[in-house]
Amino acid sequence: MNPVNYLYLAALLFTIGATGVLIRRNAIVVFMCIELMLNACNLAFVVFSRMHGNLDGQIIAFFTMVVAAAEVVVGLAIIVSLFRSRHSASVDDASLMKL
Amino acid sequence: MENLIALLIAAPLLGAAVLLVGGRRLDAVGHWIGTVLAAASFAVGVVLFTDLLGRSAQDRTLTQHLYSWIPVEGFQADVAFRLDQLSMTFVLLITGVGSLIHLYSIGYMEHDERRRRFFGYLNLFLAAMLLLVLADNYLLLYVGWEGVGLASYLLIGFWQHKPSAATAAKKAFLVNRVGDMGLSIAIMLMFTTFGTFAFGPVLGSQEHPGLAGDATGGKLTAIALMLLLAACGKSAQVPLQSWLGDAMEGPTPVSALIHAATMVTAGVYLIVRSAAIFNGSPDAQLVVTVVGAVTLLFGAIVGCAKDDIKKALAGSTMSQIGYMVLAAGLGPIGYVFAIMHLVTHGFFKAGLFLGAGSVMHGMNDEVDMRKYGGLRKYMPVTFATFSLGYLAIIGFPGLSGFFSKDKIIEAAFAKGGTEGWILGGAALLGAAVTAFYMTRVMLMTFFGEKRWQPDEHGHEPHPHESPRSMTIPMIVLAFGSVFAGGLFSIGDRFLNWLEPVTGHAEGDSPLSPMAVTLITTALLVVGVALAYAQYGRRPVPVVAPRGSLLTRAARRDLYQDDFNHVVLVRGGEHLTRSLVYVDHTLVDGVVNGTAASVGGLSGRLRRLQNGFARSYAVSMFGGAALLVAATLLMRAV
């Protein structure tokens, strides 16, 4: 199978993730969509790694996972504290500051 | 000897400075300081005059170069004076009559707490006028020219607490400024045409013609017309005559000074001084004569209708200056006579005004002739001197006015052709009207029944003769009114004296001098008779009758003031008001509007920041898409 197809898949996943960020309200879901985007990137890295025949891409994929994990740590902490204060995880409710 | 010239100006200038800066501690002696310094200037003038007489006719031009005034690349204005026969004549007239008026004012202003200041202004007036006639270039002349304007402003508005006086002063200055504009344009034209505006190079002399001869006719006409505009302003010629009547708001000695010795004569001086330029432009000369003729009739007509003694005299001045301007416009035929009439007029008009002042002095400052009457019994000296002035001005044979005015009428006819007839005719008509209105003044003031009444406070005037300090000048001036004309004319003394400066030509008159004299005298009798018929045989009503259309027009200065008011004042007010509006709404508005629209844009853009994280994400996503699209597009292009 042509590896380029995986690239299309990666792009698709990325777009789905981005769309999710734009349309979902729940902060956790939004965050999951971002994770989806990161993983789409991972897929792209791996595909390119394969195409170029070097390992750089695969190594990056590992790094990305670590980074994603770190983001989860930080992100969840923030989202949870927000939820506890407001009893809502909707990103739209967090709109005290505007204009 | 040349070095004395500056002293002529310095004396009154010093007086002005001392009196104005000195403050109240000089109140007691201020009037004497002023008078003595004016007289000192006269004395210097006499010394210089005798010196000039001692020289040959060609050698009578003295110049004094004081210092370089405005030295700029290609532009040179010096403080330098020229004393020749023309300016000498003026110096003597100004300082002589001026000193007399100073003397008169001591008495006249005795009860005014600001007398010191008044004398300061008088001295300033003399200094400015002397500077005007002594300057050796047009720019320095301009300084004197405006200085005269300033002094007249200060003096006309001397009683500042009266709004009418303040307005009259302002009006005089403004109308004069319009004329001054003409003078400054004339100087600029001279500068661009000749590269200089000094008398010597531009005007030259009889033997050595100046640069004026080299210029094109068009340029000369332009310069001459601008000089005429200037002259119109100072000499109250149509169309810039309107200030003169209002200028009567000033104390009477001021009127005497303005009308006889200074100010209004400046225009005539300017034209005669610039003879070389006017001679080169017949077109301009024609305009000058027309202005003169129109003004002499205008002034005479106005003079007929005024009940205010000073305003009647003011109309008369306008008319007489009209004669002079007319003569000056005739070119070499008339220059000398213009100046001669100016000098004689200086005597009798000063005398008349001082007489009028004396009358007012005795009448609680009443100026309405309808409230006079029969004053000859109460003020014999005033009556006598006023009568002599009266006879002189109407041109009673043998008196000053007769000689000078006759010459002008002759010269007008001598212009030749239709022009000559028209101008001569106007001059003759003016002579008749002069006789009429002056007789009217005489009759209403000194003859008939007493018509004065108590004023609103119940004070009835007690007419009385004025003190010595006032009558002496009147007597001296009366002598001048009687004899000056004869003195000048017999043996053509005045002609010979001035001729080296102004040049002279004999015209080719269609009427013989004798005929002119006869016609003039006849018309004079007609004028006097008409006036007697109306004001001598019938009692004068205390309240002015409505009068004919012409009378009413003449009372309102032939409506020219109303015209000015509607067109210039109102129009100007509308213009400035609308400009203030434009400045606020349009000029400022554009800027404020821009600021406001940026502010509005800010307000609208600000709403994009709606606080929702997801809409921020949309913005980022859209931005990313745009960025990608733009980058790809750049490659595609």
Add this chain to the structure above:
Amino acid sequence: MSFPLLTATAALPAVGAIATAAVPAARRNAAKALALLVSLATLALAIVVLVRFDPGGDRYQLTESHAWIKEFGVRYELGVDGIGVALIALTALLIPFIVLAGWHDADPLETGSRRWRPTQGFFALILAVEAMVILSFEATDVFLFYVFFEAMLIPMYFLIGGFGDRAHEHGEAAASTQRSYAAVKFLLYNLVGGLIMLAAVIGLYVVAGNFSLQEIVQARANGSLHMATSTERWLFLGFFFAFAVKAPLWPLHTWLPNAMGEATTPVAVLITAVVDKVGTFAMLRYCLQLFPEASKWATPAILVLALISIIYGALLAVGQRDIKRLVAYASISHFGFIILGIFAMTSQGQSGATLYMVNHGISTAALMLVAGFLISRRGSRLIADYGGVQKVAPVLAGTFLIGGLATLSLPGLAPFVSEFLVLVGTFARYPVIGIIATFGIVLAALYTLVLYQRTMTGPVKAEVEAMPDLRARELLVVAPLIVLLIFLGVYPKPVTDIVNPAVKQTLSDVQKKDPQPEVEAAK
């Protein structure tokens, strides 16, 4: 190395400003005295500059040159030509009077008012402005000039916005609002002008590679620096815009009436008599020298704008009801004359314009300061609130009249000489414009005399009956200015002698020759 005289002249008020600001709050009078002393010392230094300057010598004298910002090609280069010397002298001369006139303007208000008036700050700011103005007259480096041209806005801004007249017809709050509006308007107009000039300054650097006025002018003259026509025009416009705002030229003038109206009178004098001169000075020095071709290209348009300024300013002055705004519009008219003289490109016009800057400074100072004394007595700026002052305060009225007469350019007083030179210089090349400009002298008479008539003459109004005449301090401010007005009107040669060589140089930079008199040309 010789003593850096020019630096000292500017540094003295700068140091003085800091010292004045540092005087403890309670020692108000010490601060005032210090400021006056410093301004007088600066005047002394300026006189030394004037004496040391040799009109027949090099174009720029007393030069100093030090590296400053190598990276930008900027040097700390000072030097004065005749025009600069004259204006430095004017500045140094006027500041002591401004300080003295403003002696009580920054005193704390009577208890009950919440306005805050730091006396020390007022005088420190005046000195700071002086330092910056002097430096901008001295700089021969475009960047250095720009720095002070812009920087002086800030102290000016605080002077306008922070200190107003004591009383106001609409009460303190309204006054405060109007004052800060005026200050902001002043700053924004000038800042926009300055920023546009900044773009042009940068452009000039890109084209020329350095900022040295002399080097650029020289390089342009000998052809080693070529500027495309369109580039030159854009750069010229950038510079000119800033100067036209500062000057101010119609239609960029509207900030001036606001600023002058709302500021205290000494500050109003500072604006119009000193700070605005930097604009016209810079036109003469930078626009003409750096961009001669573009200057000639723009001349017709600028002359028309200047002409509009003259007539428009005068007409609006006639229509004003506020004394200070009237003087402001009169100044706009006068600045029109100055700009007219500069761009007529004749010796008479430019010498006249330079002289005009000096004379206008003195005459406006005289008129405006007396007006300020008047206003401080009655607490109103409205002309209608006065009447008959002449009767109760003759000296005040007399000095006011002399100031007014100077404003209308009465011959014998200094402004006449300059105004006539400008007119003659303009007329020589552009007769029609010259003639129309002459109408300005009639209008000047109108607004001055109307002002005098309405305030000083007529029946004495009840409110002015108890008005005291000029006090000794006030007379000390006005009298020297009047003496100077008369002296320079009668004998302007000392100034013209200094100015003429510089003007000649400038004209040769622009490669313009005076028109020949017609009679000579015909021969």
Add this chain to the structure above:
Amino acid sequence: MSATAVHSLWTTAATAAGPISKIETPKIEYGQLSPTLIVVGAAIIGVLVEAFVPRKSRYYAQLFVSAVALVAAFAAVIALAAGGYGTTKAHIAAMGAIAVDGPSLFLQGTILLTALVGLFTFAERRLDPQAHGNRVDSFAAQAASVPGSDSEKAAVKAGFTTTEVFPLLLFAVSGMLVFPSANDLLTLFVALEVFSLPLYLLCALARRKRLMSQEAAVKYFLLGAFASAFTLFGIALLYGYAGSMSYATIAQVVDGRVTSVDPALAGTMGNDALLLVGVALLAMGLLFKVGAVPFHMWTPDVYQGAPTPVTGFMAAATKVAAFGALLRLLYVVLPGLRWDWRPVMWGVAIITMLGGAIVAITQTDIKRLLAYSSIAHAGFILAGVIATTPDGVSSVLFYLGAYSFVTIGAFAVVTLVRDAGGEATHLSKWAGLGRRSPLVAAVFAVFLLAFAGIPLTSGFAGKFAVFRAAAEGGAAPLVVVGVISSAIAAFFYIRVIVLMFFSEPKPEGPTVAVPSPLTMTAIAVGVAVTLVLGVAPQYFLDLASQAGVFVR
């Protein structure tokens, strides 16, 4: 001019890294990386301090560790620069991951100094009134407790303070140190996350107005992660294009100096679509960090909600780091592509300058106002970035240095103006401040004037440098737009000055707290740098100009 020739203008030749065939033993130049290592080490020590040092002493211990680390790191930077690593010895260290060159050292130095000054504001404990006898700083007593809850009250009563902010700060700094010197895309991405994540947390830690603080953190985090994802995707595409993460290799491929070895890869390697889209997405990530329009929308909300010391630090240091990375990316990796990216960046710069300035006009909160101001300034800096000349680099470096100190000083002043509810950030409360506390108002005015670019302040020198570079680089229209938006921007800076000096003070207006020497130092440093760089910028311009050459 050929691509190579242009390239060599701002890069020095360095050996191109060959294709990596096998994993080599890493060769790490510890000395040259010491600034980063010191900070990371201190941060780890900070974590240990949290774990082992008694609560009462933690504050002092943390402050000590942080300060020492930052000073030591700065000393290391100076030592490296003195050793010529900024100029002659500039090279690529850590196996191609990190560039040690002029811009790196200059920016690292700037970041470290900014961080040190920022640290002082973090450590300030005198502004807030004492809570139950304990001195407190700007950070929440216990971040985990719900605002207003009993547990929070208990934490406050116990005198808890979040001393974790110090290690967080150090971690962020370490990321920022790496970010502008990253020489491959992986390092870039990791550094990005390393400095971003602590900042997300710091934003959430405000003591007062905690809801807003948390909201700011959520917004910042979600949008930041969103942007990171785009960045990462861009990196992926670039990797796909060049087959390498190394800047040098990518640059070679972009320049066309590496011909495809394997014909089979012709479809991907050197595919311009990949390159262009990748560059656009990567640039977007960086533009997000600098706050360029239209990626700026987080800025006002986050600046407003975050604890003010964090805002100050973030506004200053993030901008420095992000612009450093952007510069390196555009100058080292993509010079061959500049005809593609320059027009796009022109557009971004223009809307950033205008947008920031225009929207700022109507702001009513001082922190939001400064946020929009920072957006406008990002636009000005972008104008310098676009110049693509050596002057462009040095002008941007100088601007960043000047700007960061003004910013941190300005936010430090904001922390001083307080009322009962903590900091009084609404502009109406600043009315008449000049009367109440002339000194504070004057200092703030100096900062505002510097923002406005008035001569004799550092802002003017920086603006001049940037605009000059832009003009020389042929971007005259950008200069004109810059000048116009400067004028607009001047309006709102002046508005604040008017408010402070010419408006009547409100009776219930805020008080100005008397700070400890820490904040005073921070403000004093800000003023000093502002004035020195304004009056005598030559030394620093020289420095920036020497540092303006990238290694490659």
